[in-house]
Amino acid sequence: MELELSLYRYAIPFTEPITVKQQRLVMRDGLVLALTSATEAVTAFGEIAPLFGLHSETLEQAEAQLVTLFATPHTTLARIMEAQFYPSVRTGLEMAIHNFTAARSGALPRFGTTPHNAEQVPVNALLFGASNEVVERAERLFTAGYRTFKLKVNAANSANAIASIQALHSRFGNAIALRLDANQSFTLNDAIAFGKALPDGSIAYIEEPLQNAERIGDFYAATAIPAALDETLWQNPALLDIIPTKALAALVLKPNRLGGITVAEKFARYAAERGLLAVVSSAFESGISLGFYAWLAASCNAEPAACGLDTSRYLAFDVLTTPFPTNTPLLDAAQCYRNSLQVNLATLKPCAMPQSFRILMEN
Template identity: 25%
Template structure:
């Protein structure tokens, strides 16, 4: 089966509340959808939506990949394209994710199975989801109580945005009220020093902490933090940095910085993979069987559905999928929103029929022209 047509569309979706990312204030989520069509008329959708301020983003990120999209992919057999994506890093992570998920969608349609089953025949058909709680200390406490009442078993809390004493008191309050069966993920977004991280970890009960994500700006300290505190550390921004280095790398991965960064990341206990911002761990050259936790970055329903399929295949039922950023969108490119908002679990069958139902009137065609 040959790939006969590639179309690209841009979208702009309003957010329920402004999103602050470093120096950027976003009131809309902008990205692109890539539609791949075969000679038999099957169509697969993928989403490319890097975030402003993150490695690899630029206002013209599509232009940097457009020549390769047009010149190298049309009239290529679908299976050849699928196999080639398992090793190529000449596309940016966002474009790679769009192509990989679109090809996966096409291949699953022709095979008559759901995408997660094509990735892993033993993948579960339903997933647990993680609630994302942010805001003021009071808002986080209320948010945790609401999530617990809705049946969530895993909650992710942002820390590092208040003073250390306030964060410690907030987490202590949350853990004191929480069922012992629930797990907490803590994400400091590299806000703390080593001393602050150790002080925080030594001050809170740790039994229900599933992992601590990127607490310090110096990620090389993470293995030591794990050893001193007993709390598993997760890498997220570090994997994004490694992806960016590999995308720009001409040394075939032999650059000393890449080798050192990869070796450190392999020592952490959990790998958080955001497909819009990062290559999959195997493309990063990561070795080991560390748990992979799938996480979203404010994608539309097209990208979020793909992340859920990846979560079923790569996280299985061990870790809840972190796709709650989807709930921050006021609208979607799909005709119906995915049934995951305020829901602690999701049946993947419930999104199979929605992932290709794109509202074409919400998209703007992107001109495909070779210059």
């Protein structure tokens, strides 16, 4: 079967500036790859969206890599997928292929080994601000149905973070699960001091607490607070064999930074086999990816962990005909996936391509 490839670009303002690795961002830019079979009247999409400050590749580099690969004469999709890609590019390609197969068959994709998919996926909500603002926001979200929250912390704001955590624990107790994300900001000694200042049982885990992740076992031994791995999974995945499993509570899976859907599935299986949470998360992507990730989370675990898919609220609009839901503590995974297949092309700008690209896909 012959497929035509098209490439589009989007530029979506953030509803307020966000900071990623000390980089202040006001716009989310990305690419959308379309695979079209004229004979079967099927079009499927995949998103390629490296985030400045998180990814090593730029959007321009991702686009150039795609154009170079597709320009190979008489190539096949299977041969293309054997090449080395930037993580965001492989994610978009795999997503488009899964979506194309699903659109042709009318069946939802299958991931993982869970015999029954979850119908709903819980979402964790992000908290920020001074301690009084954190509690006020948590109260609003709790009333809306959220039960899992995430608070960014670092060595520079540890006093404010401790005050916020104490206030949240006093207000909600065990009625919520509070996750912290330190983005590898603490030294071991500072992390231990921070952990010991927290009320017992006040947090579910702290994501990437240390500048040197190899010492997470030491942090756990001193505080009894488990960690979650995010950046370590792509920076140094071999540390999974070094960090004691008992010192971990979760793996945070960002497919477009890990290197694709297949890699994310592998880590999800690793987590399930060891009793760890697999927290599927986005990097401020559009509803194309968010709907796909919701179904991925539902497919990999019959009782999925609260996922980091609450990011669409920070984008001024979505590229889907039916936008990905915001302010929703429980996602209808199948419906989110189906909606992610319907892209509003009016929100996209076609990329100027040097030629028309066609490839062969095995039936």
